[in-house]
Amino acid sequence: KAGVTQTPRYLIKTRGQQVTLSCSPISGHRSVSWYQQTPGQGLQFLFEYFSETQRNKGNFPGRFSGRQFSNSRSEMNVSTLELGDSALYLCASSPRDRFYEQYFGPGTRLTVT
Amino acid sequence: GDSVTQMEGPVTLSEEAFLTINCTYTATGYPSLFWYVQYPGEGLQLLLKATKADDKGSNKGFEATYRKETTSFHLEKGSVQVSDSAVYFCALSGLNSGYSTLTFGKGTMLLVSP
Numbered sequence: 741k742a743g744v745t746q747t748p749r750y751l752i753k754t755r756g757q758q759v760t761l762s763c764s765p766i767s768g769h770r771s772v773s774w775y776q777q778t779p780g781q782g783l784q785f786l787f788e789y790f791s792e793t794q795r796n797k798g799n800f801p802g803r804f805s806g807r808q809f810s811n812s813r814s815e816m817n818v819s820t821l822e823l824g825d826s827a828l829y830l831c832a833s834s835p836r837d838r839f840y841e842q843y844f845g846p847g848t849r850l851t852v853t
Numbered sequence: 854g855d856s857v858t859q860m861e862g863p864v865t866l867s868e869e870a871f872l873t874i875n876c877t878y879t880a881t882g883y884p885s886l887f888w889y890v891q892y893p894g895e896g897l898q899l900l901l902k903a904t905k906a907d908d909k910g911s912n913k914g915f916e917a918t919y920r921k922e923t924t925s926f927h928l929e930k931g932s933v934q935v936s937d938s939a940v941y942f943c944a945l946s947g948l949n950s951g952y953s954t955l956t957f958g959k960g961t962m963l964l965v966s967p
Binding site (some may be wrong): 744771773775782783785788790795796798830832834839840841842843844845846847 | 898
C-alpha cells in the first residue's frame with residue numbers, strides 16, 4: 741500500500757506571499773492531520789480533518805487554514821507568510837478503526853525569505 | 854493540557870550498547886502512547902505503540918512499557934546499531950483531543966558510533 745505523499749517536497753517563498761501544500765493519505769484512511777516542525781518549537785499540531793470536516797484545531801493564527809476533499813486528500817494554506825513560518829510541514833493519516841495511530845508523509849520543507 | 858517530557862540529547866553510544874530514552878507524560882484519563890523515529894531528511898515513522906496500562910510495545914528490537922503508576926513510557930533497546938542513529942519522539946494521543954491528535958515531546962537525538 742502506498743504511503744502518505746506530500747507535494748511539493750521543497751518550497752521557497754517570499755514574506756507576504758501565500759502557499760498551498762498538498763497531502764494524499766494512505767488509501768482508505770479518512771482522517772488527515774497536519775503538524776509544523778521547527779527546531780525551536782518542535783512538533784506542533786495544526787489541524788485535523790475527517791470526512792471533509794475540521795475536527796480539531798491547534799493554536800495557530802488564522803493565516804493557517806486547511807481543507808479536505810471528498811477523496812480524503814487535504815490541502816493546507818498559509819497566507820501572508822512570515823519568516824517564522826519556515827518549517828517542515830508534516831501530514832499524517834489514520835485508519836478509521838485506529839484513528840489514534842498516525843502515519844506520516846515525508847513532509848514539505850518551506851523556507852520563507 | 855496534555856504534555857510529554859523526554860530526556861534531552863544527544864545520547865551518544867557505541868554500537869551494541871544498551872539504550873534507554875526516558876519519557877513521562879501528563880494527560881487526562883488513559884492516553885495511547887507512541888514512539889516515533891525520524892531519520893535525517895525524512896518524516897516520522899511509527900516505531901511502537903501501547904494503548905493501555907501495562908501494555909508493552911515492541912518493534913525492531915525496541916521496547917517500551919506503558920506504566921500508569923509512574924506516567925512513563927521509556928524506550929529501550931538491548932544492543933544498538935549505527936543504523937539506529939536518528940531522532941526519537943515520544944507522543945501521546947489523549948482524551949483532550951478526542952484521541953485523534955498527537956502531543957509530542959521535544960525529541961531525543963541518538964548517535965551510535967561503530
